Amino acid sequence: MKQIYARTKTIQEDKVSGFCPGCMHGTVMKLIGEVLDEMNLVDKAACVLGIGCCGLQMDYMAYDNTTAPHGRACAVATGMKKANPESLVFTYQGDGDFASIGLAESMSAANRGENITVIFINNGIYGMTGGQMAPTTLIGMKSSTSPQGRDAKEHGYPMHMCEILNQLTAPAYLERTSCNNPANVMKTKKAIKKAFQNQIDGKGFSMVEIVTSCPTNWGMDALKALDYIEEKMLPEFPLGVIRDQ
Amino acid sequence: MSRVFMKGCEAIAEAAVRAGCRFFAGYPITPQNEIPEYFARRMPEVGGSFVQGESEVASVNMVYGAASAGVRSMTSSSSPGIALKSEGISYCASARIPMVYANISRGGPGVGSIQPAQMDYYQATKASGNGGFQMLVFAPASVQEAVDMTYKAFDYADRDRNPVLILADGVIGTMMEPVTLPEMKTDEEIAEIKEAKKAWACIGHPLDYANRSWIEPGHWKTADMQRANEEASRLYESWGKEAQAEEYRTEDAEVVIAAYGISARIAKSAVNQLRKEGIKAGLIRAITVHPFPSHAFEHIDYGKVKAVLDVEMSIPAQFVTDVEAAVKNRCPVETCLCSGGNIMSRDAVIESVRKILAK
Ligand SMILES: Cc1ncc(C[n+]2csc(CCOP(=O)(O)OP(=O)(O)O)c2C)c(N)n1
Ligand code: SF4
Numbered sequence: 001m002k003q004i005y006a007r008t009k010t011i012q013e014d015k016v017s018g019f020c021p022g023c024m025h026g027t028v029m030k031l032i033g034e035v036l037d038e039m040n041l042v043d044k045a046a047c048v049l050g051i052g053c054c055g056l057q058m059d060y061m062a063y064d065n066t067t068a069p070h071g072r073a074c075a076v077a078t079g080m081k082k083a084n085p086e087s088l089v090f091t092y093q094g095d096g097d098f099a100s101i102g103l104a105e106s107m108s109a110a111n112r113g114e115n116i117t118v119i120f121i122n123n124g125i126y127g128m129t130g131g132q133m134a135p136t137t138l139i140g141m142k143s144s145t146s147p148q149g150r151d152a153k154e155h156g157y158p159m160h161m162c163e164i165l166n167q168l169t170a171p172a173y174l175e176r177t178s179c180n181n182p183a184n185v186m187k188t189k190k191a192i193k194k195a196f197q198n199q200i201d202g203k204g205f206s207m208v209e210i211v212t213s214c215p216t217n218w219g220m221d222a223l224k225a226l227d228y229i230e231e232k233m234l235p236e237f238p239l240g241v242i243r244d245q
Numbered sequence: 246m247s248r249v250f251m252k253g254c255e256a257i258a259e260a261a262v263r264a265g266c267r268f269f270a271g272y273p274i275t276p277q278n279e280i281p282e283y284f285a286r287r288m289p290e291v292g293g294s295f296v297q298g299e300s301e302v303a304s305v306n307m308v309y310g311a312a313s314a315g316v317r318s319m320t321s322s323s324s325p326g327i328a329l330k331s332e333g334i335s336y337c338a339s340a341r342i343p344m345v346y347a348n349i350s351r352g353g354p355g356v357g358s359i360q361p362a363q364m365d366y367y368q369a370t371k372a373s374g375n376g377g378f379q380m381l382v383f384a385p386a387s388v389q390e391a392v393d394m395t396y397k398a399f400d401y402a403d404r405d406r407n408p409v410l411i412l413a414d415g416v417i418g419t420m421m422e423p424v425t426l427p428e429m430k431t432d433e434e435i436a437e438i439k440e441a442k443k444a445w446a447c448i449g450h451p452l453d454y455a456n457r458s459w460i461e462p463g464h465w466k467t468a469d470m471q472r473a474n475e476e477a478s479r480l481y482e483s484w485g486k487e488a489q490a491e492e493y494r495t496e497d498a499e500v501v502i503a504a505y506g507i508s509a510r511i512a513k514s515a516v517n518q519l520r521k522e523g524i525k526a527g528l529i530r531a532i533t534v535h536p537f538p539s540h541a542f543e544h545i546d547y548g549k550v551k552a553v554l555d556v557e558m559s560i561p562a563q564f565v566t567d568v569e570a571a572v573k574n575r576c577p578v579e580t581c582l583c584s585g586g587n588i589m590s591r592d593a594v595i596e597s598v599r600k601i602l603a604k
Binding site for chain 1: 267268270294296298299300302303304306307308309310311312313314315316318332333336340446447448449450451452457458459460461462463465
């Protein structure tokens with residue numbers, strides 16, 4: 001019998017993931033691994049992990065990586081890429097990391113057009129610290145620090161990072177995808193591939209924003225969370241290529 | 246070896262380039278702007294990179310990234326900026342990433358003043374960031390010393406896989422002096438250092454590579470964290486032998502001045518003046534402020550010494566706590582202090598010595 005599917009080599013064999021059931025961090029991690037493998041880039045991969053559940057990957061991935069202070073992944077990646085332009089440098093960050101505490105680092109790296117790739121996980125909430133409000137939390141969405149639901153008057157509006165970065169001249173590629181159904185998972189994979197290829201081609205800053213779920217802190221089971229993405233998240237965060245130059 | 250007339254900040258930058266530093270990131274703050282400005286001009290000439298970060302926080306983290314990739318890397322700032330850099334410095338210490346940084350310190354606390362001061366002593370020697378890590382801290386008293394220390398700092402950083410701090414105040418950073426510059430490391434030498442010492446670098450390795458690079462500035466498991474801290478602690482203990490001091494005319498001294506950096510240089514000229522007048526003054530100058538050179542205080546004849554005079558540009562005094570610990574109550578410890586950007590005056594030091602002897 002021909003084997004048509006196998007665990008990606010980039011995930012350590014002896015490890016069992018500690019992500020919650022239904023969490024898409026594992027899905028995206030697998031996609032990155034498959035893309036690295038298919039593009040023959042594993043030997044060049046230098047990943048910069050953000051702080052948050054995304055950082056849990058440290059224990060499972062098999063390629064080179066470092067953990068940045070909370071929010072600073074784009075700055076760490078800037079130094080890493082400049083010091084060693086041969087590596088494929090990519091960050092993997094949550095919304096608290098990329099869009100809140102790290103906003104200056106994220107925007108500045110994008111503005112400089114650093115030749116790095118950002119994988120930005122937008123799950124609308126701070127996962128690891130127990131479900132506090134993120135810059136991406138939807139209006140009306142409850143979190144532990146917006147128990148009555150996010151109120152625009154008090155907390156402002158959800159931040160759209162692809163659109164914000166699209167105001168800058170330098171970024172090469174900005175796309176928003178999701179992992180809420182198989183078709184979107186495949187589109188996410190394609191987007192990651194393109195973002196890595198851009199770096200190989202020296203095109204500069206590329207970001208893939210991936211709308212995902214945090215069933216645990218959303219207080220839903222995994223399937224409900226998929227519906228929530230479809231019904232609530234995607235109208236606020238429309239999918240598609242926002243910039244490709 | 247070339248002999249040139251150079252400003253402290255620029256000389257520090259040139260020494261770093263000669264030591265093989267090929268990445269610098271920083272953010273403007275007086276009185277250290279000449280360091281990033283110098284690197285901005287110089288790095289392209291040697292095939293290195295300079296980045297003006299969007300903040301101190303970003304720039305120290307760029308250095309964390311570049312040093313993680315195995316390249317000799319440096320940042321610099323002045324007091325309030327160093328406070329911001331404490332995040333990245335702590336991360337480097339935890340992840341065992343070698344890097345060098347300079348604090349061309351100014352008055353404090355807060356935004357303080359832009360004039361030279363020695364108000365960051367505790368921060369530099371006791372708590373440069375969260376988590377109780379330690380570093381070698383060098384305190385130059387001349388531009389030449391700043392050059393020599395910076396040049397060597399990269400070797401220490403690589404040896405220990407730990408940050409190294411050059412703690413110089415605004416006087417050292419902004420004054421011009423003739424200096425002998427060290428040899429320029431060749432590209433081959435720089436490559437060799439990377440090859441030999443940095444197999445751990447995060448640059449992308451094949452999956453079966455033995456030294457798989459996981460740069461972790463922390464540990465999930467408490468046992469791992471304790472082990473890492475025990476290992477770091479053994480490293481810190483091994484630094485005892487690195488403690489350096491200059492002992493100047495202390496053998497027969499009745500008053501021994503204790504100082505570091507520019508204050509020590511001013512105190513030295515006070516000692517020379519007092520000696521001309523037949524007054525037996527001496528000086529212990531801390532060259533490393535961490536580890537503290539306590540050994541020098543063992544060489545004093547406490548039968549003769551009336552008091553140790555702590556001279557520093559900080560109010561309240563900070564360096565004095567280490568001096569007191571080294572003196573161990575064997576004689577009184579007095580202070581001669583100034584702050585807020587006032588530079589220590591030789592006459593104030595002389596006056597303090599006279600007062601002690603008049604008691
Ligand atoms: C300087 C600093 N502040 C706060 C924290 C605590 N912290 C850890 S994870 C996290 C939230 C991460 O949220 P997000 O980036 O959305 O990632 P997720 O957990 O959802 O993947 C915070 C605030 C920290 N580690 N460092
Ligand atoms: S808390 Fe949320 S983001 Fe973190 S692993 Fe669980 S589901 Fe995923």
